Amino acid sequence: MKDKRTIWLMGILLALIGIFLIVNFPKDHESIVQQPVKEELLAGKNEIKSIEIRKGENGALEAHVRYFYRGGESNPVLRVITDSPDPNANFYVDEEQNAPIKKGEHSATIEIKRQPVPEKEFTSHKVIVSLGSKFGPTKVKKEIEHSIEWPDFFSYIRNREFTKKTTAELYKEAVEFIDQADSRTFNQAKKNLERILLKDPAYIDAYPELARFSMKSNWGPEGLKQAETYLLSGLALQKDHANSHVLLGYVYTHQNRFDEAEQEFITAEKLGTNNLWLWANWGELNALRGKHEEAISTYLKAIASPRTYNTYDRARLDAYRKLFALLNTQEELSKADELYKRRAEEYPNSPCFLTEYAAFRISSFEDFQGALNAGRKAIEAGCDSTESRQIMGIANYLAWASTEGQQRDAYLSQAQIFFPESPQLIYLLSRNASTSKVLSELKKQFISIDTKDNNNYNALAYALMENNIPSARRLIKLGAQPTEPVSEEEYPVALIPVFHQHTEGVQLLLENGVNLSAMKYRGISALGYAEQLENPEIYQLIKSKSRT
Known part of the structure; x- marks a missing residue:
């Protein structure tokens, strides 16, 4: 009974589906079936007349193909591929290897792309061009002998993406990479800039970026000199390039050529620029010259306008940071x-x-x-x-x-x-007069000023290692013991400024009655370590305070 009822319900369902299809199926259903395209065919036969291998503007290999197409194919295309030692390469279809064609005798240029397999390096020996329907069998094919050494697939993709980028894209990416200073992409910035200048040696904006790259990758006299050379080379091409004058002023500032630096900033201001580094760099020059008020007013110019939401935002942040210090x-x-x-x-x-x-x-x-x-x-x-x-x-x-x-x-x-309570907490509290009073309260809670961490260092050790004299002074006043052994080597904390050659730290300990000349580690006194380190200033300081 149950089976009969199921069959009856299924029959009703199929009937309803049938009615739905009859009602909704278009009367002119024949119109949705693609009709064959009727066209007049040219006399002659489809033919690939010649294949010439060239190097394109971006360095990629291209096949320049002359062909004759009489018509009659659906979606007619030329396709260019190379041979591959992997037979599975034939199963890969890449639209960029196809080029649409038109009737008559014409030419087309198509990039010769690496076959996806094998993934490792290989050498192809033939370039194969076919003519036919995009979705049908090949009707005409021609091949020529031409060997190409291909890198591994992932290197090929990376290099191809690089060569496909426009000058504007290469420049924008280079600026971003230099701003980010990420070791994974930083060197790519220079490759971008060099490629730009290979295409267009007069692309003036590339020169300041090369200068920035030089300074970030090799900070010091050598990097600054190289940056100066790049900037002067660019200015020789376009002397009124304001951004180059801004950066040259920065270079001169850090070469202690203050008068020349100021002249560059004045020149950039006269030329007119929205580069906020003009004010950030000029403010730094004034600060280094000891012009406190001028430095503040110049930095304020860098942040006077709203955010730019571009690379110049970094100049605003730099100005903020330096203003806080001033x-x-x-x-x-x-x-x-x-x-x-x-x-x-x-x-x-x-x-x-x-x-x-x-x-x-x-x-x-x-x-x-x-x-x-x-x-x-x-x-x-x-x-x-x-x-x-x-x-x-x-x-x-x-x-x-x-x-x-x-x-x-x-x-x-x-x-x-x-x-939580730790030497780091005690040290950070001691760094500021406003928070050091907390330490007195913590001592009442039986917290030891000399408590140590897993590295066996206490707060006084960190203060002396960082040469933070006010902090070390506060800690000693609160009862920190300079004789306390620290580190895995268990040397007295008072030897830290001797080992680190911090004269101020040695002076502080001597002022607080620490007898460094009598303090020893591994049988050698602080005076002996100062002599070994060839630091006459610390040696004389300890010797002059030595006790008999």
């Missing part, structure tokens, strides 16, 4: 605060700028609440750097040390979550 007097801190907030607003995709603002609020104003607000926003916006968590921890420690009541314990709990 705006350090009590009168200038309010301006710095304004700029920190403005930068964070202008660059929302760089949430860690909020972390830097939080650190500024702590170091300059002891404003733990402002720091907590900014630090929280940074983390919520996606800043996941170690520094962001450390700043949140330090802000909470500062809040804990500065408040009373129940909230105090909550601050300490948050602080320990974001930045």
Whole structure:
């Protein structure tokens, strides 16, 4: 019974489908069937008359083919391939190997491409040209002997993409690669620029980029000299190229040729340019000359206009960074605060700028609440750097040390979550007068100033290694012991400035009563190490303070 019911339902379903097809199938259904194209055929027969192998403008090999086509094929094309030692190559179809053809005697130029297989290097020996329907069998074929050494497939694809790019594309990519300074793509920037100049030696914008490449890849007198040579070569072709004058001013600045540098900046300004590096580089020149106010006003010009959203954004960020280093007097801190907030607003995709603002609020104003607000926003916006968590921890420690009541314990709990107690915490707290007071409170919690990490270093060791004298002074005042053994070698922490040849650190220890002349490691005194390191200044300093 059940089977009969199923058959009955299936019958109804098939009937409904039939009715649907009858109703919806077009009456002129014959119109959707492609009718053969009727055309008048030319006299003669299809023929590939000649094949000439040439090198195209981009360096790729091309087949220049003369042919006669009488007509009659659907989607007629010429196809150019090479032979391959791998028989599976015949199964690959590449549209770029085809060229549409028209009736009559004509010529076509088609790039000769590498067969996809084999993937390893190989040599082809024939170039094969066929004429026929794009989707049908080959009707006419002609081949010539021509050997081509092919690189491996992946190198071929990479090189081909490179040669296909326009000058504008090569230049844009080179600028991006130099800006990024990524070791994986950096050298490609120079290849791009060299290819541009091979095509067009007068492409003036390439010369400053070559100069930038030289300085980034070989910073120092040699790289600067090479950059100068590139820039002068470009200016010999076009003396009013403002960007070259801007960069030449930067080169002269770092060659200590300050007067020449300023003249280049003046020239660029007169020529007119939207290159914000003019102001960033000019500001650096003023700073190096000790012109504090002029440097600040020049850097402010770099950030006066809105974001450019191009390579010049880097100049704005450079100007911001250097302004923060200059705006350090009590009168200038309010301006710095304004700029920190403005930068964070202008660059929302760089949430860690909020972390830097939080650190500024702590170091300059002891404003733990402002720091907590900014630090929280940074983390919520996606800043996941170690520094962001450390700043949140330090802000909470500062809040804990500065408040009373129940909230105090909550601050300490948050602080320990974001930045657990460690030598690194103690060192960072000691680096600033506004946070060093937290250390006194931590000592009351039985935290040792000399606590060590997995590398067996304590906070004083890190301060002395980095030659941070104010920090080391605060730590010693709080009870850090210069005689404490550190590192896997277990040498006294007081020997660090001797080993690192930090005269200021040696002076600090001597001022605090450390008898370096009597301090030994592996049987050699600090005086002996200073003598071995051939540092007469430290040697004399220790000797003059030696005790009998």
